[in-house]
Amino acid sequence: MEQNHLFPIFLKLDQLQVLVVGGGNVGCEKVGAILNNCPAARVTVVATWFAPEMAGIVEGFPNVTLVEKPFSCGDIFGKDLVIAATADRDLNYCIWEKSKAAKVLINVADTPALCDFYLSSVVQKGNLKIAISTNGKSPTIAKRLKEVLNESIPEGLESILQHLHAIRDRLKGDFSEKVRKLNELTSVLVKKD
Numbered sequence: 001m002e003q004n005h006l007f008p009i010f011l012k013l014d015q016l017q018v019l020v021v022g023g024g025n026v027g028c029e030k031v032g033a034i035l036n037n038c039p040a041a042r043v044t045v046v047a048t049w050f051a052p053e054m055a056g057i058v059e060g061f062p063n064v065t066l067v068e069k070p071f072s073c074g075d076i077f078g079k080d081l082v083i084a085a086t087a088d089r090d091l092n093y094c095i096w097e098k099s100k101a102a103k104v105l106i107n108v109a110d111t112p113a114l115c116d117f118y119l120s121s122v123v124q125k126g127n128l129k130i131a132i133s134t135n136g137k138s139p140t141i142a143k144r145l146k147e148v149l150n151e152s153i154p155e156g157l158e159s160i161l162q163h164l165h166a167i168r169d170r171l172k173g174d175f176s177e178k179v180r181k182l183n184e185l186t187s188v189l190v191k192k193d
């Protein structure tokens with residue numbers, strides 16, 4: 001069977017600088033996805049025009065800046081991640097070239113081959129977050145799976161997480177002893193009858 005070789009990580013976007021180029025439908029979707037996950041994300045959105053929804057999407061998020069102007073190379077300066085979401089393929093390619101030259105990771109929304117990373121479909125329940133990737137095969141299936149998991153993961157899991165965190169802080173002993181106790185306490189979650 002073909003395998004997904006992407007390496008998942010969870011980024012702290014409040015400590016990083018993100019550039020999104022394009023403020024149309026796709027730009028709105030990507031900025032919305034970022035802010036849903038990380039309301040304090042530091043995001044600059046550069047576009048020649050913005051879809052009317054954009055103002056509502058970024059309203060109340062203090063670290064987002066909308067800049068109405070054509071993209072220029074200098075926009076990449078000081079950025080850690082770039083998302084190119086313009087409808088202009090040549091421009092997206094140019095943004096990719098500049099980002100690679102600056103060693104900044106880039107996602108070109110309509111071109112998987114030019115993505116250093118993909119956005120994922122995200123299940124969120126309090127402190128729990130599950131990111132789903134189909135290796136670019138079907139974002140729609142990722143979205144549907146998110147809906148299935150959202151319904152099947154109980155809300156009560158958050159209080160279990162909080163309790164386990166408190167127990168984890170109180171546990172004495174060396175590292176392996178803590179791991180043994182935590183595994184013992186949570187074994188009921190995977191017990192087969």
Ligand SMILES: C[C@@]1(CC(=O)O)c2cc3[nH]c(cc4nc(cc5[nH]c(cc(n2)[C@H]1CCC(=O)O)[C@@](C)(CC(=O)O)[C@@H]5CCC(=O)O)C(CC(=O)O)=C4CCC(=O)O)c(CCC(=O)O)c3CC(=O)O
Nearest residue numbers: 033109110118119120121133134135136138139140142143
């Ligand atoms: C490779 C990847 C790169 C990236 O964008 O990061 C990529 C690429 C492409 N998407 C396309 C289309 C659509 N994308 C969505 C939705 C989402 N797309 C997302 C991620 C990814 N999309 C990355 C792979 C993720 C993975 O591994 O599964 C999600 C998960 C996250 C997010 O975007 O935030 C988000 C769901 C969020 C949610 O709701 O949970 C829908 C459905 C919808 O909007 O309802 C459609 C229309 C239906 C369809 O085509 O399936 C096209 C064709 C464009 C064209 O035809 O012009 C390409 C290009 C191509 O495949 O060549």
Ligand SMILES: NC(=O)C1=CN([C@@H]2O[C@H](COP(=O)(O)OP(=O)(O)OC[C@H]3O[C@@H](n4cnc5c(N)ncnc54)[C@H](O)[C@@H]3O)[C@@H](O)[C@H]2O)C=CC1
Nearest residue numbers: 022023024025026027047048049070071085086087109110
């Ligand atoms: N990955 C995905 O999930 C999907 C990707 N796409 C692709 O994403 C791309 C964008 O699609 P839409 O948002 O619908 O396009 P759109 O036409 O709604 O928006 C394009 C945006 O690019 C900006 N732009 C154009 N030239 C610019 C320049 N020189 N400098 C700065 N900004 C500039 C415009 O101002 C506008 O905000 C398309 O190529 C489309 O094929 C489409 C659907 C899904």
